[in-house]
Amino acid sequence: MKVQAAVNRILLALAGLALLGGGLLVLAGGLDLLPGTGDGRLPGPHDVLLGRAQRTRFTGEGWWWPAVIAGLALAVVLAVWWLTAQPGPRTAGRLVLGGPRPPEGVELRGQALGDAVAAQAAGLPGVRRAGVRPVGRPDRPRARIALTLAPDGEPAAVLRALCEGPLADARTSAGWASLPADVRLRVAGHRTRRAE
Amino acid sequence: MTTQQDLPVPQAAPGGSEDPARAGGPRPSRDGGAAAGAVPDAGPRPRRPWSARRVPAALVAAAGAVACGTLLYDVVAVRTGAAGGAWRRELADGLATLPLSDARVLAGAAAAALLGLWLLVLALTPGLRGRLPLRVPGAPEGVRADLERRGAALLLRDAALRVPGVGGARVRVGRRRVRARVDVRFRDPRQVREDVTAALRAERRGLSLARPPRLSVRVRRAPDRTVAAPAPAPAAAHAPAPAPAPAARHEEEGTR
Numbered sequence: 001m002k003v004q005a006a007v008n009r010i011l012l013a014l015a016g017l018a019l020l021g022g023g024l025l026v027l028a029g030g031l032d033l034l035p036g037t038g039d040g041r042l043p044g045p046h047d048v049l050l051g052r053a054q055r056t057r058f059t060g061e062g063w064w065w066p067a068v069i070a071g072l073a074l075a076v077v078l079a080v081w082w083l084t085a086q087p088g089p090r091t092a093g094r095l096v097l098g099g100p101r102p103p104e105g106v107e108l109r110g111q112a113l114g115d116a117v118a119a120q121a122a123g124l125p126g127v128r129r130a131g132v133r134p135v136g137r138p139d140r141p142r143a144r145i146a147l148t149l150a151p152d153g154e155p156a157a158v159l160r161a162l163c164e165g166p167l168a169d170a171r172t173s174a175g176w177a178s179l180p181a182d183v184r185l186r187v188a189g190h191r192t193r194r195a196e
Numbered sequence: 197m198t199t200q201q202d203l204p205v206p207q208a209a210p211g212g213s214e215d216p217a218r219a220g221g222p223r224p225s226r227d228g229g230a231a232a233g234a235v236p237d238a239g240p241r242p243r244r245p246w247s248a249r250r251v252p253a254a255l256v257a258a259a260g261a262v263a264c265g266t267l268l269y270d271v272v273a274v275r276t277g278a279a280g281g282a283w284r285r286e287l288a289d290g291l292a293t294l295p296l297s298d299a300r301v302l303a304g305a306a307a308a309a310l311l312g313l314w315l316l317v318l319a320l321t322p323g324l325r326g327r328l329p330l331r332v333p334g335a336p337e338g339v340r341a342d343l344e345r346r347g348a349a350l351l352l353r354d355a356a357l358r359v360p361g362v363g364g365a366r367v368r369v370g371r372r373r374v375r376a377r378v379d380v381r382f383r384d385p386r387q388v389r390e391d392v393t394a395a396l397r398a399e400r401r402g403l404s405l406a407r408p409p410r411l412s413v414r415v416r417r418a419p420d421r422t423v424a425a426p427a428p429a430p431a432a433a434h435a436p437a438p439a440p441a442p443a444a445r446h447e448e449e450g451t452r
Binding site for chain 1: 247256
């Protein structure tokens with residue numbers, strides 16, 4: 001989802017620039033910080049944000065209202081599209097196994113693989129809970145793994161065990177050349193323990 | 197807590213570093229080395245992950261959709277013969293009559309500028325400050341991992357508490373530095389501090405952080421509310437402590 005991150009950041013930057021620039025321009029005009037405000041190009045303290053003459057400048061033209069409606073409709077559609085793109089990547093519903101084509105009718109449910117990996121990962125020493133979700137393309141999924149470590153868990157050892165155990169097993173049994181993964185580690189909260 | 201005082205414990209090695217591999221000079225090699233510790237086949241340092249900024253994007257998108265949708269609805273209503281909303285008339289009046297020097301306009305402009313600045317910051321910074329990227333030793337390609345800073349603090353606190361003589365410990369994990377404050381109940385505080393530093397260093401190795409933060413350990417005499425351990429002549433224990441060391445603070449890298 002690199003593309004989505006880039007789109008989000010570009011649009012956020014554009015919105016931020018517009019707000020910042022507009023706000024600063026109005027502030028500077030209102031505080032009379034701009035030189036030569038008499039010629040009407042730069043705003044001065046006695047100008048208004050949107051004068052009546054400016055607002056009604058094109059309202060007599062036949063194309064104005066259709067254009068306004070079309071522009072607003074386009075803006076709404078784009079904003080809704082941007083909004084609906086936000087809930088991260090969906091769990092891959094079905095997965096295509098690698099290697100020679102599997103017999104007809106055989107497919108792997110995405111969550112089945114996720115549950116299997118999670119069950120195996122939760123059994124690793126030092127791991128208390130595990131959640132796994134395959135996302136992305138059916139033939140090249142990515143595993144999203146969230147592990148909650150027990151207080152005696154050691155991230156280095158857990159990661160090594162995870163890569164050599166559940167992840168490697170899933171990759172080989174599904175026949176994929178590689179199975180990239182994003183692993184997020186947390187530590188279960190616990191009380192203070194003191195030495196004797 | 198205000199009754200606690202920093203113990204005057206001298207530096208073990210004046211201006212020195214207990215971790216020679218990290219002191220001065222060029223940084224240790226990226227693939228392990230003495231600092232990152234022990235793992236011989238550690239891969240290259242992973243790049244810091246960047247947040248996708250979903251939440252701010254969703255908020256901006258929702259605000260834009262609502263604003264444009266409301267205006268669109270009213271414009272269409274007026275075009276089809278219905279009465280327009282009063283809000284639109286008031287808004288147009290306000291835009292046409294309020295001078296820019298009006299306090300409301302200025303306040304709105306300032307708010308817009310600040311919001312815009314914030315959105316720019318969100319767009320240009322990596323984010324995910326609460327997570328520490330990890331080095332995955334011998335990882336298959338495409339495997340990335342990170343650890344919550346809070347979790348790292350818990351594990352480091354436990355490591356400090358396992359040191360004998362430590363009665364309490366608070367560990368704050370920053371993105372570049374770990375600060376541990378340890379209350380000493382018994383044993384020589386100097387010794388405790390050395391042990392705590394060693395324990396934290398070992399634990400730091402186990403965290404497998406891509407960018408091991410520096411350690412900073414302070415020991416303090418715990419308040420005298422416990423009689424569990426017979427304090428071995430607390431005044432005499434560190435009598436030879438010289439005056440100039442103001443606090444038992446110990447920086448790993450003497451001159452940063």
